[in-house]
Amino acid sequence: MADHVTVDVGLLRETARRLGEISTSLGSAAADGRRDRAAVGHAALAAALEESVGNWRVHRERLVGSVDAHRKMAAGAADAYESLERQLTDALGQPDASSPPDGSARPPSSTSSGASEGPR
Template identity: 35%
Template sequence: MGHHTKADLTVIRGMADGLKHVHTAFKEISKLNERYEDDLGHGDLSHAIGEFADNWDKSREELMGEVDTMAKIAKAAAEAYDDIDKQLAKALREAKEPKKSHKSGKGK
């Protein structure tokens, strides 16, 4: 027996949309150290928080790129599955249709 592949395109498209929302959330997060700079003062804690925030900003940029790539892959996968489904349905319809012959009915 053949193997069947089943893809829930609604879930895949939802995943792409969800990843876009994650990307947007990361993009809209302001720099952490700027939010609390006045509260932290100018000591070691402020320096440590500043380093953490700088590292977070770099990591956030990397995560944004990866999340964006994953969103694009999920969207492309849903589109590809949808296209394959349409092509297979067309092929099945055409296979079921009787072949039209081009007999002229005269002398051959």
């Protein structure tokens, strides 16, 4: 199991933006079987086309709802990660410049120059 998680918040935000575009595009894609009915000519084929358009309308609305829910989840995840990062940064404060990056404590220097005196 990994000991840390890396999240690309920018990618989450881009994903949310693109899902919004898909949702908008699907939502504005009008399908009107009545207009096409006259162009088909055959009554049975026209009825089948109109039924298909009606089914597509229902499924498209469900699809738009699902895509929009995923957009909200991606945006919410990005917000949550940014908020968590701010909280952790605030709780930990700015890292001390004298502390090593691994968080271990350095022993105090025994000489003022920091150089070893060697054996006597």
